[in-house]
Amino acid sequence: MNEFAKLPGIGKRTALRLVLHLLNENKQQSTDLSRAVKELKENTKRCAVCHTVTDDELCAYCKNPHRNKQTICVVESIREVMAIENTSQYNGVFHVLGGVISPINGIGPERLTIDSLLSRINDEEANEVIMALNPNIDGDTTIFYLSKKIKEAHPKIKVTTIARGIAFGGELEYVDEITLARSLETRLPFDNYLTNK
Numbered sequence: 587m588n589e590f591a592k593l594p595g596i597g598k599r600t601a602l603r604l605v606l607h608l609l610n611e612n613k614q615q616s617t618d619l620s621r622a623v624k625e626l627k628e629n630t631k632r633c634a635v636c637h638t639v640t641d642d643e644l645c646a647y648c649k650n651p652h653r654n655k656q657t658i659c660v661v662e663s664i665r666e667v668m669a670i671e672n673t674s675q676y677n678g679v680f681h682v683l684g685g686v687i688s689p690i691n692g693i694g695p696e697r698l699t700i701d702s703l704l705s706r707i708n709d710e711e712a713n714e715v716i717m718a719l720n721p722n723i724d725g726d727t728t729i730f731y732l733s734k735k736i737k738e739a740h741p742k743i744k745v746t747t748i749a750r751g752i753a754f755g756g757e758l759e760y761v762d763e764i765t766l767a768r769s770l771e772t773r774l775p776f777d778n779y780l781t782n783k
Contacts, residue, residue: 647679686727
């Protein structure tokens with residue numbers, strides 16, 4: 587129970603429920619679970635190019651010849667790769683930073699995969715880098731730092747960020763001021779709104 591409770595989002599009660607569930611199931615289910623956890627730690631590694639999780643030298647995204655290698659989407663972690671892939675709207679490649687710049691938490695640029703991103707832009711002759719980082723202070727700091735570095739090395743490259751704004755179905759009175767201000771700044775012509783509906 588104590589080991590289950592160490593997992594994120596699992597409290598003591600949930601840990602107890604999981605343990606009791608495993609006790610009531612047949613031995614094979616517990617064996618399969620322990621084997622899967624063991625294989626996870628032994629057989630997975632980071633992609634040599636984009637740093638996402640893979641069981642090979644290169645991940646499925648980097649190996650896929652049909653993906654647009656000239657568009658690189660920069661994300662904080664593998665969770666964002668999965669979220670973007672689930673939209674089925676993106677056909678470029680990814681670059682996992684492994685975190686964001688956070689001076690308060692002692693995370694500087696040297697702890698992220700920024701150097702390999704800059705190399706990739708050269709090697710893959712990228713023409714656009716999409717910053718898909720969380721809209722908070724650390725995310726914005728990282729976007730600012732990366733944009734500056736990329737523009738210094740590649741002045742002609744297009745650096746974009748994902749749109750930020752109010753969720754569909756949300757009520758304006760409950761939206762925080764920063765989100766509302768950003769939505770006003772990045773407003774679109776009404777014709778664009780109609781064509782996207």
